[in-house]
Amino acid sequence: MDIQKGRDFSEAERQAIEHHKFLARDAYEERERDRKSGAAVWCFDLENVLAMPRTTVSNFFHKRKLSVYNLTVHCSVDKNVFCAVWNEAENGRGGNAIASALLKVLDQFVQMHTTNSEIILWSDSCVPQNRNSLMAYAL
Structure with a gap:
C-alpha cells in the first residue's frame, strides 16, 4: 500500500510514517480500553486562540482584539462537553491557567457524578x- 501517491519516500521516511501510524493505533486502542473499563474518561484540549470580536468589516479588522481561550473537555460517562472560557485580561494560557480551568471542570463533574x-x-x-x-x- 502506498503511503502517499505521487511522492517517493526514502526508507527512513517510510519507517517513520509507519512508526507514527503504529503509535496512533496503539493510543486509540488504549483509549478504547479505558472507555470500556467503566472509569470516567476525559479528553481535553485547549482550542486555538480566539480573537474577539469577529467581524467582516474591513476597517475593524485591524483594530486590537481580545484573545479568548477555551479549554474543551469531553466526558465519556454522560457524553457531556464542558468548556472553560477565559480571556487574556483574566489570565494567560500557561500551565497554571490550564490546570486551574481543568480543576474547575473536574469539580463540576464530581458534584454531578458522586458515584x-x-x-x-x-x-x-x-x-x-x-x-x-x-x-x-x-x-
Missing part, C-alpha cells in the same frame, strides 16, 4: 496542557 471513583484524563502532549509539573501538582 464515579476513577477518572482517566487524555490529552495531547502539549507542554502547557499536560506535560508539566504544574498540572501534576494541581491534580
